[in-house]
Amino acid sequence: MKKVGVLVSGRGSNLQALIDAARRGELGGEVAVVVSNVESALGLERARKAGVPAVFRDHRGKKREAFDAEIVEILQAHHVDLVCLAGFMRLLSPVFVRAFPGRIVNIHPALLPAFPGLEAQRQAWENGAKVSGATVHLVDEGLDSGPIVAQEAVPVLSTDTPDTLAARILEAEHRLYPRAVRLLLEGRCRVEGRRVIVEGE
């Protein structure tokens, strides 16, 4: 059984989508551990409810590299094959990225490379985009900048507010993330420069 470690800082609805997909046998593996830098994160509660080890590590007062090394140690102790960032509100240092080369993914609520960074749904709305969506990408040392694994487009309606758009994108995220994780765990992705070649696509 392939093992996934999930990092969260908040609500954890994408974590829940991964846990639910694993339960249905649709993830190609199991969620083996959840780590958060926020003690009150709902994501930790969701993990506990699902019987998944849930670990809190405070980043405050620590150098970024020292904090990242702690997280890496936890993930390695749980023998994770893939690290999923799911609303984890911290940039990863090279220490972290190099510990899991090509094996860290993130989900972002826009069609990258458009609208990286915070409040991507609001950025799309404010800029008058007619289509936005969700992106799962490999994580490198930049911000929302690694090779794209999978995307789902979501229309932006003239009746949308940033909140209604974010809610529709979130539904797409919950479909997309488990699908992308499965492709990776099944070894169906090959990276060529900036491009991820998916077998059979």
Ligand code: GRF
């Ligand atoms: C999602 O919109 C995700 O795309 C972004 O952070 C949010 C996390 O939401 N990276 P949740 O904690 O998974 O509910």
